[in-house]
Amino acid sequence: MSSLLPEINAAAQAYYAQMADFPLTATDFYDWLASLSLARRTEVLKRGFTTTQSEPDFLRWCLELRGYSMRDFMAERLSVAAYDAWIGQDTVAARPA
Numbered sequence: 001m002s003s004l005l006p007e008i009n010a011a012a013q014a015y016y017a018q019m020a021d022f023p024l025t026a027t028d029f030y031d032w033l034a035s036l037s038l039a040r041r042t043e044v045l046k047r048g049f050t051t052t053q054s055e056p057d058f059l060r061w062c063l064e065l066r067g068y069s070m071r072d073f074m075a076e077r078l079s080v081a082a083y084d085a086w087i088g089q090d091t092v093a094a095r096p097a
Contacts, residue, residue: 004082011077011086012056015070019059022066032061 029049033041044052052058060070074086 004079004085007078007082008074008086011074011082014077015063015068015073016056016059018068019063022062024053024058024062028062028065029058031065032058035061 026049029052033044036044044055044058064070071087071090074090075083078086
């Protein structure tokens with residue numbers, strides 16, 4: 001897996017860089033908060049909107065809302081081995097806390 005990390009990281013950075021084309025709004029923030037578990041929502045509210053604007057989970061949620069699927073993006077850019085490794089981690093990360 002470690003040999004695949006540079007490839008995965010480069011693709012993920014390119015995915016999140018797309019967010020530069022869209023302004024992040026308070027509406028995005030509050031809509032995202034509504035989708036979180038109570039514990040996670042409380043944690044995020046403590047950090048606030050400004051700090052959260054760089055959080056990958058929030059950025060991904062905003063991109064996905066705008067029709068930019070991370071899974072599709074990664075599938076188009078990663079080797080099969082890298083995608084398999086990433087999708088395994090993405091599935092673990094996507095589980096509710």
